Amino acid sequence: xxxxxxxxxxxxxILLLLVFLIIVGxxxxxxxxxxxxxxxxxxxxxxxIGLDYWLQALGLQKSLxxxxxxxxxxxxxxxxxxxxxxxICMVLAIPAGYAxxxxxxxxxxxxxxxFLMPNAFPQQPIFINLLGLFTKIGxxxxxxxxILVHILVGLxxxxxxxxxxxxxxxxxxxxxxxxxxxxxxxxxxxxxLPLAAPGLLASAVFVFITSLDEFTGTxxxxxxxxxxxxxxxxxxxxxxxxxxxxxxxxxLIPSLGFMILIQKVLKAEYVGGMG
Amino acid sequence: MAEKRLIRRGFSxxxxxxxxxxxxxxxxxxxxxxFITSISRSFIGKQGTLSLENYVKTWDLYLKDILFTFxxxxxxxxxxxxxxxxxxxxxxxxxxxxxxxxxxxxxxxxFIPFVVVAQMMRxxxxxxxxxxxxxxxxxxxxxxxxxxxxxxxGLTFGFIWKLVPFSVLIIFGGFQMIDNSYIEAARSAGxxxxxxxxxxxxPMSKSSIMVALVLVYSQIVGTFTLPFMLIGGKIPxxxxxxxxxxxxxxxxxxxxxxxGVFSYFLVLFTAIYxxxxxxxxxxxxxxxxx
Numbered sequence: 001x002x003x004x005x006x007x008x009x010x011x012x013x014i015l016l017l018l019v020f021l022i023i024v025g026x027x028x029x030x031x032x033x034x035x036x037x038x039x040x041x042x043x044x045x046x047x048x049i050g051l052d053y054w055l056q057a058l059g060l061q062k063s064l065x066x067x068x069x070x071x072x073x074x075x076x077x078x079x080x081x082x083x084x085x086x087x088i089c090m091v092l093a094i095p096a097g098y099a100x101x102x103x104x105x106x107x108x109x110x111x112x113x114x115f116l117m118p119n120a121f122p123q124q125p126i127f128i129n130l131l132g133l134f135t136k137i138g139x140x141x142x143x144x145x146x147i148l149v150h151i152l153v154g155l156x157x158x159x160x161x162x163x164x165x166x167x168x169x170x171x172x173x174x175x176x177x178x179x180x181x182x183x184x185x186x187x188x189x190x191x192x193l194p195l196a197a198p199g200l201l202a203s204a205v206f207v208f209i210t211s212l213d214e215f216t217g218t219x220x221x222x223x224x225x226x227x228x229x230x231x232x233x234x235x236x237x238x239x240x241x242x243x244x245x246x247x248x249x250x251x252l253i254p255s256l257g258f259m260i261l262i263q264k265v266l267k268a269e270y271v272g273g274m275g
Numbered sequence: 276m277a278e279k280r281l282i283r284r285g286f287s288x289x290x291x292x293x294x295x296x297x298x299x300x301x302x303x304x305x306x307x308x309x310f311i312t313s314i315s316r317s318f319i320g321k322q323g324t325l326s327l328e329n330y331v332k333t334w335d336l337y338l339k340d341i342l343f344t345f346x347x348x349x350x351x352x353x354x355x356x357x358x359x360x361x362x363x364x365x366x367x368x369x370x371x372x373x374x375x376x377x378x379x380x381x382x383x384x385x386f387i388p389f390v391v392v393a394q395m396m397r398x399x400x401x402x403x404x405x406x407x408x409x410x411x412x413x414x415x416x417x418x419x420x421x422x423x424x425x426x427x428x429g430l431t432f433g434f435i436w437k438l439v440p441f442s443v444l445i446i447f448g449g450f451q452m453i454d455n456s457y458i459e460a461a462r463s464a465g466x467x468x469x470x471x472x473x474x475x476x477x478p479m480s481k482s483s484i485m486v487a488l489v490l491v492y493s494q495i496v497g498t499f500t501l502p503f504m505l506i507g508g509k510i511p512x513x514x515x516x517x518x519x520x521x522x523x524x525x526x527x528x529x530x531x532x533x534x535g536v537f538s539y540f541l542v543l544f545t546a547i548y549x550x551x552x553x554x555x556x557x558x559x560x561x562x563x564x565x
Contacts, residue, residue: 012373026395029405041403096298099291112554114302120546122497125535128522129309152305213388216499230390248394255386
């Protein structure tokens with residue numbers, strides 16, 4: 001009996017070690033690169049480490065020798081776009097999510113399909129056709145164009161998460177409020193909205209991170225003028241590993257933070273099609 | 276309930292029209308319209324007339340890449356299925372310190388965007404990257420001949436790294452819904468672990484396994500960032516990289532859209548399955564709750 005137990009535990013520890021190395025290995029790799037000043041092959045670890053690239057990237061130090069530029073403007077642009085995208089997305093998604101959750105809608109399946117299609121089919125052809133359209137109306141290569149594309153990517157998740165949130169709130173609460181004289185609008189703002197607040201907040205944070213991380217749409221609509229963080233990562237990825245690693249870590253932090261925050265309520269709707 | 280409200284309101288528009296209108300209009304303009312043009316433009320040739328020349332050209336130039344995309348997708352999806360089910364089974368049956376650590380650990384990659392995954396893989400899997408250095412240190416490979424991984428295998432590794440955690444999350448969720456009594460009943464009837472897995476766990480959570488794999492499959496076909504940054508223009512590459520190439524270097528929207536239509540074809544069956552099962556699930560929810 002003891003030996004069987006021993007073998008099971010050994011296997012478990014090997015499994016843990018393997019999973020740990022596979023999951024954390026690539027992360028460690030970019031952490032090492034972000035602090036590597038000199039790293040000549042075939043040394044297993046860098047010969048010289050330091051925070052030079054971090055300081056340079058964050059605009060705290062200026063040195064031409066390491067050939068990197070500050071990412072502060074890209075960071076500010078990414079955050080600005082994400083905030084605007086969240087605001088517009090929620091204004092569109094909250095009413096739509098509420099309607100989908102609380103009403104029986106004729107043509108319901110057709111409307112559901114419209115919001116499900118982006119998860120079912122590749123989105124890249126959509127972006128290149130939007131590029132054609134945006135070029136005609138002067139939105140290609142502009143911040144407004146990029147914001148519109150980010151709204152498109154975020155809206156689908158926004159609508160599904162808000163709709164799931166509203167569905168989870170029992171109908172009788174709102175009806176009770178209306179039976180004592182509150183109007184439909186008052187009942188919504190006084191009863192349903194406060195109850196839905198945590199779910200709506202989660203959906204807003206999710207849309208924010210989706211916008212922060214969005215690459216493909218920005219690549220087609222925004223290039224070469226709109227330099228968000230993922231674009232800055234991509235353009236330095238070819239020739240400056242340290243700099244690209246610094247940006248990758250900066251983008252990694254909100255993703256891991258959101259993961260920890262959302263642990264308890266993680267559902268398939270949240271993870272449908274990231275990246 | 277809903278009908279009664281409508282009658283009371285007489286001829287005025289039902290409120291959901293106003294609630295839905297902005298979002299639906301946005302989706303029609305920003306998704307519906309480009310989706311239709313992505314198909315229609317593939318049939319328009321260089322002279323602006325209806326023709327199949329884009330299809331002929333795509334077939335001649337990119338058949339290999341279309342097959343490559345299909346191969347990567349099938350292989351990565353099957354690997355993801357096997358690994359995710361095994362890990363979910365382990366987490367379902369084992370309650371120990373190790374399994375609790377694993378349950379926290381495996382979720383880390385779920386929200387990491389593909390652009391960051393791509394950068395990680397680029398540095399991790401590089402010929403002089405940390406993986407090759409570590410394997411050489413362990414004496415498993417010759418450091419002068421590192422593994423070349425910016426190809427099919429590296430791409431598959433990247434997809435599995437990001438998508439197995441996502442699948443485990445959904446499949447493990449399905450396994451948790453199965454009551455212990457079913458498993459105990461099978462066990463007491465003499466079923467061994469393998470039979471419990473194949474006869475009880477997998478059949479009873481078929482729908483969550485299918486949803487996970489369908490989403491994994493269509494995500495792999497549609498992902499641009501990872502193959503673009505890992506393989507780039509090398510041959511063979513994926514459809515998504517070819518589309519970007521066609522648009523950025525040639526402004527050739529005809530062939531680019533034809534490649535897009537081929538990628539729609541690759542996901543046709545999974546898309547139909549996903550749309551049907553999601554729509555069904557949602558209308559069922561509405562019927563029970565309204």
